[in-house]
Structures are given as C-alpha cells and as structure tokens.
Amino acid sequence: MLPFARVAILGLGLIGSSVARGVRASMPSVALSGYDADPQVRETARAIDLVDDVADTAGAAVIDADLVILCVPVGAMGGLAAEFADDLPAEAIVSDVGSCKASVVEALTAALPGATIVPAHPVAGTENSGPEAGFAALFHKRWCIVTPAPDAPQVAVERVSEFWRRLGADVEIMEPEHHDRVLAVTSHLPHLIAYTIVGTASDLEEVTSSEVIKYSAGGFRDFTRIAASDPTMWRDVFLANKDAVLDMLQRFSEDLSELQRAIRWGKGDQLFETFTRTRAVRRSIIEQGQDDARPDFGRSDH
Numbered sequence: 001m002l003p004f005a006r007v008a009i010l011g012l013g014l015i016g017s018s019v020a021r022g023v024r025a026s027m028p029s030v031a032l033s034g035y036d037a038d039p040q041v042r043e044t045a046r047a048i049d050l051v052d053d054v055a056d057t058a059g060a061a062v063i064d065a066d067l068v069i070l071c072v073p074v075g076a077m078g079g080l081a082a083e084f085a086d087d088l089p090a091e092a093i094v095s096d097v098g099s100c101k102a103s104v105v106e107a108l109t110a111a112l113p114g115a116t117i118v119p120a121h122p123v124a125g126t127e128n129s130g131p132e133a134g135f136a137a138l139f140h141k142r143w144c145i146v147t148p149a150p151d152a153p154q155v156a157v158e159r160v161s162e163f164w165r166r167l168g169a170d171v172e173i174m175e176p177e178h179h180d181r182v183l184a185v186t187s188h189l190p191h192l193i194a195y196t197i198v199g200t201a202s203d204l205e206e207v208t209s210s211e212v213i214k215y216s217a218g219g220f221r222d223f224t225r226i227a228a229s230d231p232t233m234w235r236d237v238f239l240a241n242k243d244a245v246l247d248m249l250q251r252f253s254e255d256l257s258e259l260q261r262a263i264r265w266g267k268g269d270q271l272f273e274t275f276t277r278t279r280a281v282r283r284s285i286i287e288q289g290q291d292d293a294r295p296d297f298g299r300s301d302h
C-alpha cells in the first residue's frame with residue numbers, strides 16, 4: 001500500500017521538483033499539489049505540468065493533503081508553516097527536506113503545535129536551483145536521514161520512511177543534533193571551503209580572472225561547481241547550523257595549521273602519511289557505492 005494518497009509540496013525548486021517528479025515516476029496514483037512563494041516559479045510549474053494543482057497560497061495547497069513536505073530554504077520553514085497552520089488537516093503528517101534539522105524541528109514544532117512532524121533530509125542534490133533543475137532519479141541509492149520529533153508516532157515515521165524508499169533512497173533514523181554535527185563536517189564545511197577558495201582565487205590581484213578560468217585544474221573546477229550552489233540556501237544553512245559548523249571549522253583550522261607547519265619545515269613524511277590516510281577514505285566511499293561520479297548518477301531522466 002502507498003504510504004500517502006495526497007501529497008503537498010511547498011517550494012518547487014530543485015528538491016521540491018525532484019520530489020514531484022519522483023512521485024510521478026514511482027507513485028503515479030498519488031495526487032500532487034504544490035505551492036511556491038515566487039509567482040514565476042508557480043507559472044513555470046504549471047507550464048511544465050510539475051504537479052496536478054499549483055495553488056496560489058500555501059493554505060490552499062495543504063487543504064486536503066495527508067503529507068505536506070516543505071522544500072524551502074531552512075530559514076523560511078517556520079514562516080511558511082505559520083502560513084498554512086490553520087488549513088492543515090488534523091491527520092496530515094508534516095515533513096521537510098532541509099539540510100540541517102535541529103533548527104527546523106524547533107521552528108516547525110513552534111509554528112504547528114499538535115501537528116505530527118517527521119523531518120527528513122535527502123542527502124542528495126546538485127549546485128542547480130529552480131523547478132526545471134529537478135529530476136526523478138536524484139534520490140536513487142542516496143541516503144535520506146529521517147529525524148523525527150521525540151513525540152512523533154512510530155507509524156508516522158515509518159510512513160515517511162517508506163515514502164523516501166519509494167523515491168529510491170535508503171533511509172536512516174537519527175537525532176536532529178547528531179545529524180547536524182555529521183552534516184556540518186561532510187557537507188556544510190566542504191561548501192564553506194569551496195566558497196572560500198573560489199573567492200580567494202578570484203581576488204588574487206597578480207592572477208587575472210581569465211587565467212584562473214583558463215588554467216583551472218580538476219580540483220579547482222570541482223570547487224567552482226560547489227561554490228555555484230544557491231546563496232540563499234547556504235546562507236540559511238550556516239546561520240541555522242552555526243554551533244556545529246563553527247566547531248568543525250575550529251578543528252579544520254587546527255589540522256590545516258599542522259599541514260602548514262609540515263610544509264614550512266619540510267616534513268614530507270607527515271604530508272605523505274596524511275594524504276595516504278585520506279586516499280583510503282575516498283576508496284571506502286567508492287566501495288560503498290556512494291560516489292556521485294558513477295556513470296548513472298541521476299542523469300537518466302534529467
């Protein structure tokens with residue numbers, strides 16, 4: 001049996017539109033409604049027939065949904081929830097896809113007292129944004145971390161988990177705070193580093209920007225892809241996951257200083273040892289089949 005019959009997607013960008021396409025592909029009998037604050041996004045969603053009904057308000061989109069998924073920047077979650085609170089059916093489950101969880105659980109719980117809230121984070125995405133950037137296979141073989149509020153009924157957690165499994169994801173349950181520490185080091189800090197290094201390279205006065213583009217080797221190119229990610233989304237992630245990010249950044253700075261000293265004092269063995277250890281991390285990611293670079297990664301119906 002399908003976990004839900006009527007799904008409302010609020011925020012029709014990369015992730016919202018990927019969820020919509022995934023539902024159409026794997027659960028075609030589900031009725032889909034959608035809403036986005038941006039009228040142009042709503043217009044595009046209608047033009048490409050993304051969902052069955054694009055509503056002009058959040059309340060109208062959720063009015064008869066049994067699952068409501070918020071797919072907006074994490075800083076916008078609480079305000080959006082307050083917009084539709086009066087129209088939310090009593091039996092509906094509310095979820096989201098935000099990249100950090102503790103602040104989102106708090107914001108949704110405050111805006112929707114008494115509602116069943118089961119937040120989730122599909123650990124899958126790209127540097128692109130908007131309703132035309134999404135694709136159904138985005139979540140295939142990727143993790144989706146479900147972080148239920150302490151009082152969420154087990155049956156609701158299981159229905160949300162089954163929804164993500166049907167979109168192709170592998171589901172893991174985690175405490176929101178633990179999620180935020182793990183993702184601070186595996187996702188948030190890497191984005192901060194990418195934003196920094198691309199900024200540093202483009203500010204160098206003795207290197208012209210055309211040289212940076214012309215001679216960018218693979219490593220720098222990978223950073224520019226990540227540094228092209230949506231500024232609103234990432235501003236919100238860093239503000240919302242401040243404590244965990246600052247803690248990981250502190251550890252990173254210490255480790256970077258150690259490498260800096262090793263270079264200064266010609267400690268080749270130390271550099272070699274560190275690089276050997278990190279190479280092993282890459283190999284175990286590939287062995288676990290979690291590598292974006294595998295040939296079929298999400299492009300089949302892009």
Ligand SMILES: NC(=O)C1=CN([C@@H]2O[C@H](COP(=O)(O)OP(=O)(O)OC[C@H]3O[C@@H](n4cnc5c(N)ncnc54)[C@H](O)[C@@H]3O)[C@@H](O)[C@H]2O)C=CC1
Pocket residue numbers: 010011012013014015016035036037038041071072073074076079080097098099100121122123124125126127128129130131230233237
């Ligand atoms: N981009 C990525 O790779 C991933 C993003 N996420 C999370 O998914 C969420 C959405 O991100 P994307 O889809 O990438 O962003 P996006 O920028 O492609 O789409 C966000 C959409 O939300 C709309 N929006 C913003 N504020 C709103 C509001 N108050 N009410 C209604 N609509 C509103 C925007 O108009 C936009 O169309 C974020 O919380 C992000 O942290 C999770 C996994 C991966």
Ligand SMILES: O=C(O)C(=O)Cc1ccc(O)cc1
Pocket residue numbers: 098099122123124125126127187226
């Ligand atoms: O494009 C990339 O490399 C990503 O890392 C995508 C991504 C961005 C944010 C998330 O919360 C999860 C995945």
